[in-house]
Amino acid sequence: MKYKGPVARHYPTAPWTDDDSGSAVTNGLMPALRPIWDVHLRDTMICLGGDGNYYMTGTTGDNWSAFNDGIELYASSDLKTWRYLGLVWSIERDGTWEKNWTMRDGVPFRTIWASEIHFISDNYYICHCVSGVGMGVLKSTSGKPEGPYVHVIQDGPINKGGIDATLFQDDDGRVYFTYGGAVQIREVKHDFSGFAGDWQPVEYDMPAHAPDPDRPASAAKGVLGFEGATLFKAGGRYYLGCCEFIGGRYSFMFATSDNLLGPYRGRHEGPPGGGGGNVFRDKNGRWWQTYFCNDKQMPFREKPGLAAIDFDANGHIVLSKDQPFVGKAWKA
Template sequence: MTDGSSIDRRMVLAGGVALLATTPRVMAQGATVRKRPPFPIEDDVGRRVAPPPAGYFDVKGRSGPGQRVTPATERGGWVTSEAAVDRKGVRYRGPGPAPANLLPWGESDSGRVVSQGLIPPVKPLLHVHLRDTIVCLGGDGNYYMTGSTGDDIWKQNDGVELWRSPDLKRWDYLGLVWSIERDGGWEKNWTVRKGDYFRAVWAPEIHFINGNYYICHSISRSGIAILRSTTGRAEGPYVHAFSPDAPLRNGIDATLFGDDDGSVYLTYGGAFEMVRLKKDLSGYDGDWQPIVLETPDPDPAHHNKKCIRHDYKDIGFEGATMFKHDGRYYLGAVDRFVPNRYSFALATSDKPFGPYRDRYESVPCGGGGNIFRDKQGRWWCTIFGNDDEAPFREKPGIVPARMDEKGHLVADFRPRDI
């Protein structure tokens, strides 16, 4: 390509079909023409296909170490879009070069959740492209952080990246601790998602359970898996705890919960069902059981439109999480709360499998990650900015939280120095 108005067209052969592809070109107005995906957009069931041609993707599969947060990176971030077939791209606001497929930023980081007094002011932990932020207090006294990484998880990424911190302030990058290509089983397969090639790990979570580290993850349209550290260290290496050749369930957003008696539970998606695992996580210890919300919330303003299909009887629609406090089990899932907050809805029960009651919005905009306690026993809710109300977008953060008089986990506005 010799100038901004020329288009390099080439015929590529993929999966036995000749495809017409175009390389990106920047228009005078600053818009970017992208490669047109090779399959109809209706092709969206996750069917397996041959790998894409070499060089097909021009996005990085890893986020890397990230940068220390400065005044220039306290706001902004990334908004990865999968809107129109020819307009997949990224909104970006921050230092450094802009993505080649840049889309308009607008008011993506309005911060209204802070200005309206719903959560205290928060800053990112790092300036790094990270969705679905998970923070875990490990057995060695360090905190570990992971999440969905790479330039564009709607297309592809390399696997699971990990960070470590002694104090929730300074974060060291441990690199790619599990690689799809190097370590994967069924995850190595390329599929079709919304008319394009797809292979990306979504929402990996690290957990320290019964003396070892485990990572659960998902791949959209394919399913979920559990990985086990072979060394007892958070950095692994990791292998499949069981079922390396097939996903455990067709879904996304797997999460684990270790109970006081050593029992371990697995759920995923909107926490629609749950299963108990063996204590070494080597297999199931029972059957999958449906989760019942005994007191549904019928207010449409507290739900994503996807919840209509179940008459608003679900806790949420994705991003399951689970923890325990004062003998009560807290089961959560992400939902949309008016105007568009991406928050955890939590419900409680005196039994792991429920039934669950008392559904409510927890920390506003704090959905899609997890809830944890630090070394001092203080509660935190992770946030990564998945809506325009948030103060930053697709970067890792934590919001101080507390248990109120009702036993609800809510934002904590008291001064706190981490």
Template sequence: MLITLPAAMSVAAEAGEPALTTPGKPYSTKSVWEYSNVGEPPIPPVEPLIEVGLRDTAVTRGADGNYYMTGTIGPDFMTANEGIPLWRSPDLKNWEYLGLVWTFERDGTWQKEWTVKNGVRRRAVWAPEIHHLRGTFFITYSITGLGTGILRSTTGRPEGPYVSAHTPDAPLTSGIDASLFVEDDGAVYFVFGSGYLARLKDDLSALAEDPVRLRCTPADTDIEHHHPARPCRMDQFDHVGYEGVFLFKRNGRYYLSGAERYYERYHCMTAESTTLRGPYSARYVSVPHAGHNTFFQDHEGRWWSTMFGNDPQAPIQKRPGILPVKFDANGHIVPVVAGQPWTPRKRS
């Protein structure tokens, strides 16, 4: 049943790695302090992992020790693309393109439908995330105008092929930006939109409960801290972000993040709680310019945030990047202003 919120392996060889289809600087020559704004932490210079247009960058570490990366590809990102891309890396430096592991034409069912918004036809996969659990890979995703879903690899391999993990083969929920969270007891939760949460059935075939909205207390009522084109009602100022939600747990503390147009930038906002369903703390800017990101640990246990750059002041523009983060004395997420996994390029 579709929950509506209130108000084959890689593709054929001739389909190469997605091209860089968006204009913008490949990296920035600004110093770290030029990204710092009043009340926001500084971030280090960030360079793209690969020169490919990619939004909503998501990275995870598989049981095989490799890192896997996916996200929203072009050519038009928001309106049309072919499917879900995947890259693999042993070290966060060298990335191998595995192809489109799911496509509309080869694998789609309900997802094939085109929708229209403001006179524009749309059919795109938004914000896929890859997760490894229960011996296989799952991909969460959303389809423009239709809703969210979960795919399961039938082989246990990251390349798939992938089929719908849930029944019936229809959108799992309305909304966008889906993710998974695994609790200590093994229960798997579906997280999506601006911070909705619902436990999944043990086999991930459906939601086991109605979604609830995770709320921040106190709410952030400063309108300049919210998307200017999407004004909130007073009862909606308590979200962590208007999209791009992600949830993880560390040392008994839950970290809920989301993307927000904070002073018209595209920041990662984070709130924290000692209980899964909250209430969560007041939100704060954890990683500037890194809205709609994921957090992950490397082989040495260090924490990283993904980034793709979605505002003019971001160090990269619609390209995949990562930057190291740490937890301060209060347990809050802050960027590390050093420690990229690559050798910086020479600036001309």
């Protein structure tokens, strides 16, 4: 892990060098975003809860690529001031299949990645994954965001090896599960006791695209991206997003459709460097995209950030002219 901060770390860390160069800012691609809180958190995910508060989670822990304790949660009433709600789900205390240590890149590995909290049908659900093992969904037994949480849908991991699970509730109340590169979607039973049907393939109608030179192994035909699936609806359209490197930036690539399963068209890069997280609407109707800044072009790294977004005439996601969480003025 790389590290940049005021407190010395007691395990080996890689040199920081220019890992927060801010070149995307100086090149005019994005505003000089600042973190919304000074905490080490990747895959930032924020949702509006039923009580009017916002809840944030993600991948936490200073050595997240090897181990962490579980799922941590933060709360805010205004997206500006956050408070720590604690470790709401512990691998040791609450885990089942997640407790097993595995090997990854030659070192022991046991860590929860890409946690997502969702408020669905008056309750809170958390998706999570363990790389190389699979994904899970948790349900609050108290109806409160801090839990306690238990496994639902199934006891063991969903789709062995899958990562970046996410949930989506459609306008009719039906709930769907997808993950990774969003190549398939599956409906969840209304009580989360299992899946309501088989996996359904997602259809894409888009030209082949060349992989980024910094990621030559990237998928290059008929897909959005390779990980970090997110799904939401705006203006009557379904939006699917997946992470991909483009111009060295780790960004969400988005596409839209009139139907849940596609075909999805209009592949475009969302706010530059805004890959891994989600898009949500606040209680005043304004749209936001989360950031955690995963590449060297960003103004900070691996901390939670927020960018205000709009939708252009083509339905593409673009940065708003007004950006509350910036270090200096921004002209879109």
